[in-house]
Amino acid sequence: EVQLVESGGVVVQPGGSLRLSCAASGFTFDDYAMHWVRQAPGKGLEWVSLISWDGGSTYYADSVKGRFTISRDNSKNSLYLQMNSLRAEDTALYYCAKDTGLVVITTGFDYWGQGTLVTVSS
């Protein structure tokens, strides 16, 4: 059974930093690209970042480019999101999601975690 479990969400002050983690199980982690998608309270889905299966390619939404860094450790079946210079508008539930494509990148996310809540507030 595929499982994605996010952790690391807390309340942080504006300008602060945070690292989110996503522990994956139930599939061959290093065969699939992984994504972070966020949802602000009461709002829609916003794609944040993706990393290819081997970590060689990364992409970011303009809203987080230069502040967030996505990474993965295939030996630990784990995905990460380093978040720096946090702003109030980064407040959201952050989901990690598995790409549907086998060693390709798509915009199909066939498995999602339950999310971890990041609140940026003083």
Next chain:
Amino acid sequence: QSVLTQPPSASGTPGQRVTISCSGSSSNIGSNYVYWYQQLPGTAPKLLIYRNNQRPSGVPDRFSGSKSGTSASLAISGLRSEDEADYYCAAWDDSLSGPVVFGGGTKLTVL
């Protein structure tokens, strides 16, 4: 302002057929696959349609997707109360502002 445009709301009565539209441009829907997600209240999104019109296993055939030019649609036939949810379209975007874009979401109400 989302890159992909969806109506904010839709509604129907049980048994009816409803459609939800998703409008984009040549850099996203016009040249890439469209995916649809269903988000039930308080839960994580679920993949409903992939590659424009394919259903993952377990998704009822009441749900169907289509694409024409720079627009796509999700159709739900035989509407049921448990279909009340938020629906999102998504696509790869070839422009610099991409690469993955979502629609703003459509809240479906079953009357």
